[in-house]
Amino acid sequence: MKIVDFDFDPDLLRRFLEFPHLHYGSDPNWLLDPDEARLLAPARSPSPTARWRNFLAVGSDGEQIHGRLSAIATTHLLDENGRPFGQIGFFECVDDQQTAGALVETALDWLRTNAPEVQTVLGPVNFDTWHAYRLRVSGFDQPTFAREPYNPPYYPALLERLGFAPVAFYVTKTITEPASLSAAWEQHHTQTVAQGFTFRPLNP
Numbered sequence: 001m002k003i004v005d006f007d008f009d010p011d012l013l014r015r016f017l018e019f020p021h022l023h024y025g026s027d028p029n030w031l032l033d034p035d036e037a038r039l040l041a042p043a044r045s046p047s048p049t050a051r052w053r054n055f056l057a058v059g060s061d062g063e064q065i066h067g068r069l070s071a072i073a074t075t076h077l078l079d080e081n082g083r084p085f086g087q088i089g090f091f092e093c094v095d096d097q098q099t100a101g102a103l104v105e106t107a108l109d110w111l112r113t114n115a116p117e118v119q120t121v122l123g124p125v126n127f128d129t130w131h132a133y134r135l136r137v138s139g140f141d142q143p144t145f146a147r148e149p150y151n152p153p154y155y156p157a158l159l160e161r162l163g164f165a166p167v168a169f170y171v172t173k174t175i176t177e178p179a180s181l182s183a184a185w186e187q188h189h190t191q192t193v194a195q196g197f198t199f200r201p202l203n204p
Helices: 010-024 097-114 155-160 183-194
Strands: 002-006 051-058 065-078 084-093
Touching: 002 010, 002 097, 010 051, 010 065, 010 084, 051 084, 051 097, 065 097, 084 097, 084 155, 097 155
Parallel strands: none
Antiparallel strands: 002 051, 051 065, 065 084
């Protein structure tokens, strides 16, 4: 296995974008991220100051892809000291710690060299939280709501063994009856209705 890195090589980018289709196969809970091709196209990043490098874990035959990852540095996502966060994004990988480790370490080396001001690396984040980010940690038997994360159950452990730790938690709920809303949400519903908004059931 070797790591291949590139910026905008058309063939390598095609293989990078095709890997999730092969990785998830017929899994009905995986949804294609429609933003990926656009975000990684030349001169189409969400930030004009973003820099990134893409990495593919390729088998010894040079053909089979075992994982992918992008190292990203931007100037619009800053920590409390005004330093930019580094990011690892577009992470997909087979269930193999060595492969995941090689991808992540190569990405971190790129950030150390090309964005030495970075002290903290977040992931997975695809440039910002307006695009795909986070990992699913439960509910893998549930359908994926549009724009919500989906990944194999082993991803969190792969990254935690490489030194990553959760910094925030989110909950996604399907509400089938308004009466099941908790009292904590009632005041927000009342305020929103008072502002002229209406609610209706979602047809997924």
